[in-house]
Amino acid sequence: MCAIVRCMDNLLEQYNDMVTKVNAMSDEELDNLIKQGKCPYQPELLLGQPIGQHHCHLCGEMQVAGIKHLPSDLDINKHS
Numbered sequence: 001m002c003a004i005v006r007c008m009d010n011l012l013e014q015y016n017d018m019v020t021k022v023n024a025m026s027d028e029e030l031d032n033l034i035k036q037g038k039c040p041y042q043p044e045l046l047l048g049q050p051i052g053q054h055h056c057h058l059c060g061e062m063q064v065a066g067i068k069h070l071p072s073d074l075d076i077n078k079h080s
């Protein structure tokens with residue numbers, strides 16, 4: 001097995017751990033995290049997967065596989 005494949009396997013393992021943790025959380029716990037802008041979804045763990053852009057299944061924001069969770073507060077007009 002080449003090093004890159006091993007690395008991707010490792011990421012997938014971390015992704016599965018993340019999914020397990022999220023599944024163990026109560027809806028209330030998840031809601032609170034998302035309201036604080038701390039959505040526990042980690043799309044960066046999908047690096048190398050043929051997924052690309054997708055909606056976060058937790059907070060609904062558009063995400064890109066392989067890139068850290070994009071903040072839900074991208075609306076710059078909100079602060080002006």
Ligand SMILES: [Zn+2]
Pocket residue numbers: 039040041056057058059060061069
């Ligand atoms: Zn999210």
